[in-house]
Amino acid sequence: MQSKRSRLDQFLAKRLQQPKKAIRLILLAGRVQLDGVICKDMDRQIDEFTHICFDEKTLQNNRKQYYMLHKPVGVVSATIDDIHQTALSLLRGVDLDLMHIAGRLDLNSTGLLLITNDSKWSQALMAPETKVSKQYLVTLENPIDESYISAFNEGMYFDYEDSTTLPAQLIIVSDFQARVTLQEGKYHQIKRMFGRFRNPVVALHRESIGNLVLDKALVPGHFRHLTDSEINLTQT
Ligand code: URA
Numbered sequence: 001m002q003s004k005r006s007r008l009d010q011f012l013a014k015r016l017q018q019p020k021k022a023i024r025l026i027l028l029a030g031r032v033q034l035d036g037v038i039c040k041d042m043d044r045q046i047d048e049f050t051h052i053c054f055d056e057k058t059l060q061n062n063r064k065q066y067y068m069l070h071k072p073v074g075v076v077s078a079t080i081d082d083i084h085q086t087a088l089s090l091l092r093g094v095d096l097d098l099m100h101i102a103g104r105l106d107l108n109s110t111g112l113l114l115i116t117n118d119s120k121w122s123q124a125l126m127a128p129e130t131k132v133s134k135q136y137l138v139t140l141e142n143p144i145d146e147s148y149i150s151a152f153n154e155g156m157y158f159d160y161e162d163s164t165t166l167p168a169q170l171i172i173v174s175d176f177q178a179r180v181t182l183q184e185g186k187y188h189q190i191k192r193m194f195g196r197f198r199n200p201v202v203a204l205h206r207e208s209i210g211n212l213v214l215d216k217a218l219v220p221g222h223f224r225h226l227t228d229s230e231i232n233l234t235q236t
Helices: 007-016 021-026 119-126 149-153 189-195 228-233
Strands: 032-034 052-053 057-060 064-072 100-102 112-115 135-141 169-174 179-182 199-207 223-225
Touching: 007 021, 007 032, 007 052, 007 057, 064 199, 064 228, 100 119, 112 119, 135 189, 149 189, 179 189, 189 199
Parallel strands: 112 199
Antiparallel strands: 032 052, 052 057, 064 112, 064 223, 100 112, 135 179, 135 199, 169 179
């Protein structure tokens, strides 16, 4: 989701249903405050978190919100869906305006899902250049062996994207389980990588994104606010 930057005069014209000329006069009269300070500048850029008052009336007052959700199986990583329950619908009691998911999980995957209304934060987190690592616990149908480690590390070429995956770390946990760390998020990436070995993924659980770890106290379907330090962790 793009950060919602726009011009103050356009915002006011729409919100107050007044032509630009009238907005100019309103601004010059010092009737508009941005974050508590009078603003007379027509060209001023605002975003979704600029606190905007006209006379004594608040026109915009969005607070930044950040949540972690333990996504259960069968819930879709989307804001709306005709068939499946959505991850956003699990955030009961939360104002869902501008809320979006930072880094989707497949329908049958579980684990850490980050949801926010702060598009600058989610963009920085998910931008391919930032290469924030995501760690998954993967359960396979067939036993795995050492050959998987080098194949994941070397990268795999995918025709569909015409690109090779970045080196991925694979640690064998047991015969049927591996811990995989990716620095990117191609479509169904882990399933497709194990698909090269004709080894179907039985369960896929995201444990962490960057240094932000899924809270073990959260049962599937439950969520909580991120702490201030967790919000900053993802930017490291
Ligand atoms: N890779 C997948 O195949 N599915 C996910 O949900 C995440 C990573």
